[in-house]
Amino acid sequence: METFVKIRRDLHLIPELGFQEFKTQSYLLEYLSTLNQERMIIQTWRTGIFVRVKGTNPSKTIGYRTDIDGLPMNEATGLPYASTHEGRMHACGHDVHMSIALGVLTNLVDLPIKDDVVFIFQPAEEGPGGAEPLLKSEEFTSFKPDRIYGLHIAPEYPVGTIATRPGMLFAHTSELFIDFHGLSGHAAFPHLTNDMIVASSHFITQLQSIVSRNVNPLDSAVITIGKITGGTVQNVIADHVRIEGTMRALSEEAMKKLKERIQSLVNGFQESFQCKIEVDFGSNYYGVINDESITNEFFDFARQYDGIQAVECNVAMTGEDFGYMTKEIPGMMFWIGVDSKFGLHHQKLNPDENVIPLIIQFISDFIGKKA
Numbered sequence: 001m002e003t004f005v006k007i008r009r010d011l012h013l014i015p016e017l018g019f020q021e022f023k024t025q026s027y028l029l030e031y032l033s034t035l036n037q038e039r040m041i042i043q044t045w046r047t048g049i050f051v052r053v054k055g056t057n058p059s060k061t062i063g064y065r066t067d068i069d070g071l072p073m074n075e076a077t078g079l080p081y082a083s084t085h086e087g088r089m090h091a092c093g094h095d096v097h098m099s100i101a102l103g104v105l106t107n108l109v110d111l112p113i114k115d116d117v118v119f120i121f122q123p124a125e126e127g128p129g130g131a132e133p134l135l136k137s138e139e140f141t142s143f144k145p146d147r148i149y150g151l152h153i154a155p156e157y158p159v160g161t162i163a164t165r166p167g168m169l170f171a172h173t174s175e176l177f178i179d180f181h182g183l184s185g186h187a188a189f190p191h192l193t194n195d196m197i198v199a200s201s202h203f204i205t206q207l208q209s210i211v212s213r214n215v216n217p218l219d220s221a222v223i224t225i226g227k228i229t230g231g232t233v234q235n236v237i238a239d240h241v242r243i244e245g246t247m248r249a250l251s252e253e254a255m256k257k258l259k260e261r262i263q264s265l266v267n268g269f270q271e272s273f274q275c276k277i278e279v280d281f282g283s284n285y286y287g288v289i290n291d292e293s294i295t296n297e298f299f300d301f302a303r304q305y306d307g308i309q310a311v312e313c314n315v316a317m318t319g320e321d322f323g324y325m326t327k328e329i330p331g332m333m334f335w336i337g338v339d340s341k342f343g344l345h346h347q348k349l350n351p352d353e354n355v356i357p358l359i360i361q362f363i364s365d366f367i368g369k370k371a
């Protein structure tokens, strides 16, 4: 089997959540220890790793970032190399991202490149967000590149297709955690209680009107509630419900509006349902905004590359804390087609592994030419 396909499968077996990527970090370090150490400077940061591949006569540093964490989900692919970690899955392709990063790194260590190339193995992309603290870390100061690239798998495109756009690629995001506190009691005597299942259900329905009635229709926003917990048994009125979700917006103004409207709904619901509601906007990611000239230069290279079909795509409501990197360092992110019937964050996501050698070669050639 192709080395980096095997590496992807090894990593797929051991998905870990943000800032708990201990086995993943050890696996990556173990692999890095097999390469020519004279060409590299390796530094760990929390559960992440920075690697500088030294050029022969550097005048700039090119950065390449991969995320390394998995999601809190059960895998249902039935594959022989399915996750061995109960309730954890690489359902967003970070295993593929890591294997590609290692493949490119391996190629560049063996090439006499002129400029330095820094590889960033970043924890906690899915949450609580690794990019922001990483950029602020002491360790990163000597690894900060002059420009930065990153990629993400795209189940909807065939292998060989690369998609991106100049300007905004991914939306601004904010998590959303809301706790409703009421009064429990017997299901037969609701008038003596304060039912948080009823209050939170009305609240969730009301949330949907924020996007349709308060956000400018020419702007775009999403509010999704992905998890509800509350209650103990069918005949006891629940005194606590927690809803967990995420919000997406294409402008900072729209995101501000979503938060303001949620806060006023909370105030109104506390009054009308006589309960206490706590809201927490969790971690927030800045949108991914691709540098125009870096993206055009990338398109020029991709369009003439054999086996690659480069297309301009629409902005997506996905979030990525790579947005903090493109805010501080000129750079770009792109989608790579992996042709999976099941999409990102699906229990049956199954990327076509043929993408791995193809994209390793493509990025090695691209960065090899730039460096």
Ligand SMILES: CC(=O)N[C@@H](CCC[C@H](N)C(=O)O)C(=O)O
Binding pocket: 092, 125, 126, 127, 152, 173, 174, 175, 245, 246, 247, 283, 285, 317, 318, 319, 320, 321, 344
């Ligand atoms: C590419 C991708 O799927 N990214 C995640 C980022 C999640 C950000 C944060 N934890 C949130 O839930 O808002 C996404 O869900 O888009």
